Structures are given as C-alpha cells and as structure tokens.
Amino acid sequence: MATAFGTVFMPEMARVDFNGQEWGRAAMVPSDQLVLHPGAHVLHYSSTCFEGLKAFRHQDGSVHVFRMDRNIARLAQSSRLLALPEIDEAQVAQMIRDTVARFADEVPAPPGSLYIRPTHIGTEPAIGKAAAPSTQSCLYILVSPVGDYFAGGATALRLLLEDQGMRCAPHMGMIKSGGNYASALRPITQARAEQQADQVLFCPNGDVQETGAANFLLIDGDEIITKALDESFLHGITRDSILTLARDLGMRVSERQLTVDELLERAAKPECEAALSGTAAVLTSVGTLIHHGQEYAVGSGQPGPITAKLRQALNAIQWGEAEDRHGWLTRI
Numbered sequence: 001m002a003t004a005f006g007t008v009f010m011p012e013m014a015r016v017d018f019n020g021q022e023w024g025r026a027a028m029v030p031s032d033q034l035v036l037h038p039g040a041h042v043l044h045y046s047s048t049c050f051e052g053l054k055a056f057r058h059q060d061g062s063v064h065v066f067r068m069d070r071n072i073a074r075l076a077q078s079s080r081l082l083a084l085p086e087i088d089e090a091q092v093a094q095m096i097r098d099t100v101a102r103f104a105d106e107v108p109a110p111p112g113s114l115y116i117r118p119t120h121i122g123t124e125p126a127i128g129k130a131a132a133p134s135t136q137s138c139l140y141i142l143v144s145p146v147g148d149y150f151a152g153g154a155t156a157l158r159l160l161l162e163d164q165g166m167r168c169a170p171h172m173g174m175i176k177s178g179g180n181y182a183s184a185l186r187p188i189t190q191a192r193a194e195q196q197a198d199q200v201l202f203c204p205n206g207d208v209q210e211t212g213a214a215n216f217l218l219i220d221g222d223e224i225i226t227k228a229l230d231e232s233f234l235h236g237i238t239r240d241s242i243l244t245l246a247r248d249l250g251m252r253v254s255e256r257q258l259t260v261d262e263l264l265e266r267a268a269k270p271e272c273e274a275a276l277s278g279t280a281a282v283l284t285s286v287g288t289l290i291h292h293g294q295e296y297a298v299g300s301g302q303p304g305p306i307t308a309k310l311r312q313a314l315n316a317i318q319w320g321e322a323e324d325r326h327g328w329l330t331r332i
C-alpha cells in the first residue's frame with residue numbers, strides 16, 4: 001500500500017453514546033463525520049482516550065483480532081483514570097466484532113492487517129467544566145486497512161535520549177490519551193529537525209522509559225531488559241506479548257529500572273540489540289542512540305537477529321502460522 005499508515009478508512013464504524021445515565025444501542029454509522037458541539041468537553045479539556053489493535057487474515061480466509069480483551073481492559077482503565085463514563089466492556093467487544101465482521105472481506109493479507117482504533121471522548125457541551133468530568137460521551141470503532149510497515153525495508157532507528165524533559169505528566173503515563181501525544185510533539189519535532197533522530201527516548205532523570213508511542217527493549221545476549229511497570233508509562237500489549245514469547249524461547253526477562261549509563265555501556269557490546277515495541281510496527285530495531293550530541297551504535301548498528309526472531313515469532317501467531325498457545329486471537 002502506497003498510502004501513509006492510518007489514512008485510509010472503511011466507510012462505516014460502530015458508534016454508541018452515553019447520555020449521562022446509560023449507554024445507548026450501538027449502531028453502524030458513516031465513518032467520515034462526527035457532529036460535536038463546539039463546546040464539547042473533549043475539545044477543551046482533552047477528555048479522550050483510544051486503543052490500537054489489529055485484525056489479521058489467515059491462510060484459510062478467517063479473520064482474527066489480536067489480544068482484544070487486553071485492549072478493551074486498557075480502554076476501560078484509560079476511561080476510568082480520565083473520569084470518562086465507565087465503558088461496557090462486553091458492548092465494546094461486540095462493537096469491535098461487528099465492525100471487523102462488516103469489513104472482513106477487506107482485511108488485507110499478511111503482512112497487512114486491519115488496524116482498529118476504538119476511541120472514547122467526552123461530548124458534554126460544558127466549557128465551565130475545566131475541573132469536572134464530562135457526563136456524556138461517545139465511543140466509536142474506526143478501522144483502517146494497513147500494509148507492510150516495513151515496505152521500505154527494515155532499517156534501524158536513530159533515537160535521541162532525552163534525560164531532562166518527560167513525555168507527559170508522570171501520573172498520566174499509563175493512559176492512552178491524546179494530550180500525552182500533544183505534550184511529546186515539540187521535543188520529537190525538535191529532535192527530528194536538529195539531530196535527524198527518528199524518535200525521542202524519554203529518560204527522565206536518567207531512567208529509560210519509552211518513546212512517544214512505543215516501548216523500549218534492550219536485548220543483551222539471552223537477556224531482555226525493560227522498565228518495570230509503573231504508572232509513568234504506557235503498558236504496551238506488544239511489550240507484554242514479546243516478553244511472553246521471549247520467556248517461551250528460554251530467554252531471561254528482566255523488568256527493572258534501566259539507567260542511561262547502563263544502556264550506553266551495554267549498547268557498546270557487539271552482540272547488543274535494542275528495539276521499540278508497539279502494535280503498528282510490532283518490533284523495530286534501534287541502531288543508534290544520540291546522547292548529549294554524541295552518537296553511539298547499538299551493537300552492530302544494524303537490525304539484529306534476535307529482534308527479527310522475536311518479531312517473526314509474534315507475527316507467526318498473528319498470521320495463523322504458529323499455534324496460538326496463549327489464547328491471544330479472537331476469531332470473528
């Protein structure tokens with residue numbers, strides 16, 4: 001597909017509204033418009049959260065959604081932490097099933113997939129509610145067919161290590177919410193322009209955290225090191241899946257604090273690898289770290305073999321080529 005990721009949409013989506021008392025009935029509606037009052041809470045006070053998950057087509061034509069339950073649970077958590085109305089998880093699951101089923105024929109074959117973007121926004125027209133939640137909300141399931149993320153060939157990313165600023169306020173880190181991305185935009189734009197970096201790896205006070213939209217994994221021989229879960233960063237479902245597969249493959253998984261100093265020291269070893277994990281790109285190699293104007297290659301500086309092996313192991317399950325031993329797929 002020659003178009004940019006996430007710019008092609010299927011013409012309909014499932015939608016449901018919370019009227020202040022209860023959720024209505026979900027309906028399939030056109031996906032190219034949403035009427036909002038200009039005073040809607042989301043437009044002023046960022047009461048918004050979303051999810052990103054994928055449906056895959058298998059060789060026999062069947063369509064499967066990857067880790068739907070975990071994504072819905074995270075949407076419920078984000079909604080709760082933002083004081084949006086509590087979602088009905090069973091209803092959202094049915095809305096995802098309905099939307100994917102509606103466009104099942106248009107789910108691209110691997111390495112493509114159907115990207116699913118559940119979105120929950122505060123819709124109450126109330127500009128006086130800067131410090132109060134929206135009583136009304138809207139939840140919809142937008143879907144977008146996506147192609148091979150690595151169509152241009154897999155290259156290793158350049159990351160700027162930012163040890164001063166943070167991606168977002170620490171108590172907001174585990175919420176998948178629009179304001180966090182807006183908050184990270186300026187440092188990322190600056191790093192692209194000034195250091196030719198692809199992404200910023202946020203390391204507040206030297207604590208290696210994550211980039212603007214992906215988790216960070218250091219792979220040193222048979223050990224994977226990544227930050228232990230706390231409320232300061234997003235708990236990626238790809239991160240969890242990769243760590244699970246790494247354990248299955250007999251690797252050691254260390255979820256703990258990783259400092260910039262340790263990262264740079266380990267990166268100098270020739271066999272060291274680093275990667276970013278997230279639903280869109282699965283697992284992408286990191287080749288170069290930029291710190292205080294100096295560049296450090298991670299291992300060979302090229303995409304590494306263990307990163308490729310872990311990505312293939314995850315893709316094999318998603319694509320129906322390996323047994324789904326952990327029950328991660330939901331057949332539509």
Ligand SMILES: *Cc1c(COP(=O)(O)O)cnc(C)c1O
Pocket residue numbers: 052176210211212213214215234235236237238239277278279280
């Ligand atoms: C979505 C996201 C991730 C990756 O989460 P997945 O569930 O693996 O897609 C990591 N960090 C941030 C900030 C994100 O928004």
